[in-house]
Amino acid sequence: MVYIALPDNQVRRLSFYLAMEEYVARNVKAADCFFMWQVEPSVIFGRNQLIENEVNLDFCRKHHIQTYRRKSGGGCVYADMNNVMFSYITSEEQVGFTFNRYINMIVLMLQKLGVDASPSGRNDVMIGNRKVSGNAFYKIPGHSIVHGTMLYDTDMLNMAGAITPPDTKLMSKGVKSIHQRVDFLKNHIDLSLPKFKDFVHKQLCEEDYMLSEEDIRQIEKIEQEYLSDEFIYGKNPRYTIIKKRRIEGVGEFEARIEVKNGIIKSVNLMGDYFLIGDLDKGLLDKLKDVPLEARAINHILPDRIDDIIMNLMKVDFVDLLTE
Secondary structure (H helix, E strand, O other): OEEEEOOOOOOOOHHHHHHHHHHHHHHOOOOEEEEEEOOOOEEEEOOOOOHHHHEOHHHHHHOOOEEEEOOOOOOOEEEOOOOEEEEEEEOOOOHHHHHHHHHHHHHHHHHOOOOOEEEEOOOEEEEOOEEEEEEEEEEEOOEEEEEEEEOOOOOHHHHHHHEOOOHHHHHHOOOOOHHHHEOOHHHOOOOOHHHHHHHHHHHHOOEEEEOOHHHHHHHHHHHHHHHOHHHHHOOOOOOOEEEEEEEOOOEEEEEEEEEEOOEEEEEEEEEOOOEOOOHHHHOHHHHOOOEOOHHHHHHHOOOOOOOOEOOOOHHHHHHHHHO
16 A cells, blocks of 8 residues: 655645545555545534534634535544544445455554454444544545544543534443543553554555645645535535434434425435435435325335445335434
């Protein structure tokens, strides 16, 4: 695997590193690439999440915490300079296989440090029953991109104040607060954060590729999309009916349904689920002009929708919309 390096140690905005993933996927000729990055206090929420549901915006403004949307699914994450973020870019397009391979790669790397790490649920790496890493993925033509956290340490007051997870998510994990759900890698290894990063670099990568100043300029052009209001807030429309539900093994869902005379006019599906197919053409567009009742929706949808949203069964989706 090739390690993608920057020509300086400048700390950039989180949006830069998201754009860097895309640039590497499209321009670096290697089957597998990896890099690590750190940011000043920031919150990053999933492609299909509603900002007001996931982020305490007043707290973030008061404490100078930046907020960003990413193109992958999954939940909301807080990051600062005390933890490290991983990015993995591969030419393998089977996203399920890629995701599992990446998670297992990270687990094995931690186990080599003597950490009792294990994969859990859809996207977590655990130490015991506490989370030390959360991960997400998305696909572009010819490549899959996986990115995630490695919680070496963090400011727990900022994390707890900036992120507002639904009570149902905490209850599903058997805990009552974020503090009870996460663990710090520093509690399990003797390495400082810089030395841990060196270990990861050497364990996972065989060679380095240094980006040029021109590469950085091109990345900054891509970054502008991530900084636009349309991208950040465009997924926050208002609809007539709101249905919320947590589906175990799939994620949190909030369906906003515009209805006229009992007929669905549009559906916007928010949440921390993982998208692996075409959500609009494969699912939501089919619901337009369909009565908002279980039999009609069940009839119009394909039998399998877990090839669009990971692990989602048709019966659960119909219940979400109609119960």
